[in-house]
Amino acid sequence: MSQDSIIADPALAPEGERKIGWVAQHAPVMNAVYEHYLSDGTLQGRRIAMAIHLEAKTAYLALLFARAGADVTVAGSNPLSTQDDVCAALAARGVRVYATHDPTEEEFEGYLLRTIETAPEIIVDDGAELVSRLVRMRPDLVDGVAGASEETTTGIIKLRAMTAEGALPFPVLAANDARCKHLFDNRYGTGHSALVSLLAATNLFISGKTVVVMGFGWVGRGLARYAHGLGARVVVCEADPVKLLEAHAEGHEVMNSLRAAEEGDVFLTGTGNLKVLRAEHFERMKDGAILANAGHYDHEFDLAALKEMSVSEREVRRNVTEYELPDGRRLHVLARGRLVNIAAGDGHPVEIMDLTFSVQAMCAHYLAGAASRLEPGLRPIPPEIDEYVARTKLSTLGVEPERLTEEQIAYQRSWR
Numbered sequence: 001m002s003q004d005s006i007i008a009d010p011a012l013a014p015e016g017e018r019k020i021g022w023v024a025q026h027a028p029v030m031n032a033v034y035e036h037y038l039s040d041g042t043l044q045g046r047r048i049a050m051a052i053h054l055e056a057k058t059a060y061l062a063l064l065f066a067r068a069g070a071d072v073t074v075a076g077s078n079p080l081s082t083q084d085d086v087c088a089a090l091a092a093r094g095v096r097v098y099a100t101h102d103p104t105e106e107e108f109e110g111y112l113l114r115t116i117e118t119a120p121e122i123i124v125d126d127g128a129e130l131v132s133r134l135v136r137m138r139p140d141l142v143d144g145v146a147g148a149s150e151e152t153t154t155g156i157i158k159l160r161a162m163t164a165e166g167a168l169p170f171p172v173l174a175a176n177d178a179r180c181k182h183l184f185d186n187r188y189g190t191g192h193s194a195l196v197s198l199l200a201a202t203n204l205f206i207s208g209k210t211v212v213v214m215g216f217g218w219v220g221r222g223l224a225r226y227a228h229g230l231g232a233r234v235v236v237c238e239a240d241p242v243k244l245l246e247a248h249a250e251g252h253e254v255m256n257s258l259r260a261a262e263e264g265d266v267f268l269t270g271t272g273n274l275k276v277l278r279a280e281h282f283e284r285m286k287d288g289a290i291l292a293n294a295g296h297y298d299h300e301f302d303l304a305a306l307k308e309m310s311v312s313e314r315e316v317r318r319n320v321t322e323y324e325l326p327d328g329r330r331l332h333v334l335a336r337g338r339l340v341n342i343a344a345g346d347g348h349p350v351e352i353m354d355l356t357f358s359v360q361a362m363c364a365h366y367l368a369g370a371a372s373r374l375e376p377g378l379r380p381i382p383p384e385i386d387e388y389v390a391r392t393k394l395s396t397l398g399v400e401p402e403r404l405t406e407e408q409i410a411y412q413r414s415w416r
Contacts, residue, residue, distance in 0.1 A: 005091040008084040008100045016089025019056035027354040028396040034064045037365045044069035049120035051129040053081040053342050054099050057353040075115040077126035079108050080343035123148035127296050128155040142169050149175040149363035153272045154296035163377040171374035178359045178381045180389040182218050185356045189348030191222025194294040197345030201319045207231030212264035215271035216243040223268045235260045266290045269300035277301035287329040298337035319344040358389045
């Protein structure tokens with residue numbers, strides 16, 4: 001066991017092992033990436049730091065890095081998504097873990113800082129939690145970082161701003177922008193797991209209800225798709241007029257959020273921005289309305305304003321907080337406004353994260369070998385990573401993509 005770890009209870013390791021073992025059975029692409037790339041010695045002795053949602057799928061990625069010979073340290077990227085049994089299993093396997101479920105803000109910050117203090121050479125980040133803190137708080141460690149990869153849209157927004165300011169001193173691969181990541185994870189993974197977690201937390205029937213989806217990026221598309229598939233009336237609110245028009249073309253109702261606030265039974269946020277639902281929305285919502293967040297941070301709706309408006313607050317079910325307003329209306333917030341699919345559930349299906357973490361594993365391998373050739377700042381992933389991941393997944397399904405003939409290739413290259 002890693003003696004440096006800070007976890008809740010080492011005795012929970014056997015249940016965590018069972019969860020991780022299940023992932024290993026259903027992650028054929030990650031297993032192929034290990035055999036064909038990670039096991040070649042490139043990661044031997046390299047220090048890898050990870051800020052991740054600490055559950056079984058991410059734990060398996062950490063274990064593959066450790067099996068490849070890396071010195072791995074992991075911290076949770078969200079206080080409520082950390083699973084203590086998985087942390088115990090990782091620590092028992094020798095991975096350094098700084099994470100507990102539902103820590104205080106001070107403890108959560110301390111875990112991230114301890115992870116940074118291991119002087120990582122490669123960072124696998126979620127929300128730019130490690131990268132932003134390392135640059136701001138431990139500039140003395142910057143020179144030792146070969147590079148990082150970023151998991152989320154929220155993190156990409158931060159890193160793009162850092163790059164524009166010249167504040168990002170090493171290369172960061174935009175893993176979130178890989179086609180085998182955002183086209184599947186952000187859309188199908190979030191759509192599926194957010195709705196599953198919402199239904200499990202509330203034990204309510206969604207068919208026939210009006211579901212308001214805030215944002216129509218890849219996450220919003222997935223939320224709208226799965227809500228519609230479950231029989232809900234879907235209303236989309238979006239600041240980008242082109243995306244809003246796309247939502248209309250896909251058959252969803254579109255409207256301004258203040259009008260939608262009066263009609264929604266369920267509100268799902270997935271914008272990557274802050275306070276998209278505010279006091280003026282809460283004032284218009286129906287009694288019993290449900291608010292769930294599928295974005296990275298818990299500020300997509302203004303919880304502070306809701307608390308200030310309320311006369312009482314109580315837990316009515318596990319992961320369901322009821323806020324009573326002065327006029328008697330009750331609004332229900334799931335998972336304290338944290339990522340509903342991971343704070344109130346197990347996150348995306350294994351097969352979806354098999355693609356995402358295969359991308360992340362290959363990014364780490366690439367950085368270990370090629371980082372010195374990359375310029376600092378946010379960088380796209382090499383296209384061959386997407387190509388390999390997609391072809392490997394298709395091969396597990398017994399599918400061979402079409403191959404262009406020489407004549408077809410020549411036709412595409414000619415303007416005549």
